[in-house]
Amino acid sequence: MKRDFLQLVSERTVLFDGAMGSMLIDAGMKPDECPELWNVEKSSIIKEIHQRYFDAGADVVLTNTFGGTEIKLGTKGLEKRAEELNKAAVRNALSVCKTNRYVAGDIGPTGKFLPPVGDITEGELYQSFSRQTEALLQEGVDMIVIETMYDLREALQAVKAVRDIASSIPLITTMTFEKKKRGFFTLIGDTPEKCFSALENFGVNIVGANCTLESKDMVELCSLIRGKTRLPLSFQPNAGQPVVRDARVTYPQSPEAFAADIDQLVELGASIVGGCCGTTPEFINAAWEALQKRI
């Protein structure tokens, strides 16, 4: 019997996995390929990445379904395979998950914008998130993570879709913020405070930030927002700012420097920590070691 996840979060810091996308690029995925297609065509690689994160000490891995909405898959002509690809992703992660570990169904942004930037409607977003959620839940994920959201309105449609289908499944939602002179804002211009209070009102259990920011900026964000929400906080920074070298995107940070900032995040009260773009099992293992030293 698996321990209740939210209970675990209330008792100790929980470690999430690191990047999937940059790991897939390292494994040979071409820029025009669809990462979710690898759930069926190269499932052994996906399982191995999940396994490596669990071995590194992660309590939770995210399914390879960041772009698993019909809207996003539609940009590759794969919208009709959404259910199949999402379900295969869950099976891949569950196949290497032991009873004391967890699989989170990952939901990312659709890539389309609501007016005035784009012309997608809230109803279309809701439908697309609903169908992805159904597939993830049917295959047995332990929780849902909605992440890298840059528009609060889109995030709320995803939250609504999840909560209409599963009113009590643990639900984490992390926005992505840019650091500006006046503070931290989403691409659309919302503050963390506004985002977190809206997400709480819509029934999210845990809020936070992932991607875009490197770990030292995430520490600054954490120190600014702690105490401004009653919900537990989750942070997954990138491995530094990306640099292009030989036409390849690389991330310059060392696992040790990353882990030192993860330690700071925990010191400041983060309940969940993990990595985003550029982080690898080595980063998660360094973070795990930092967490062990705190016990």
Ligand SMILES: [Zn+2]
């Ligand atoms: Zn990222």
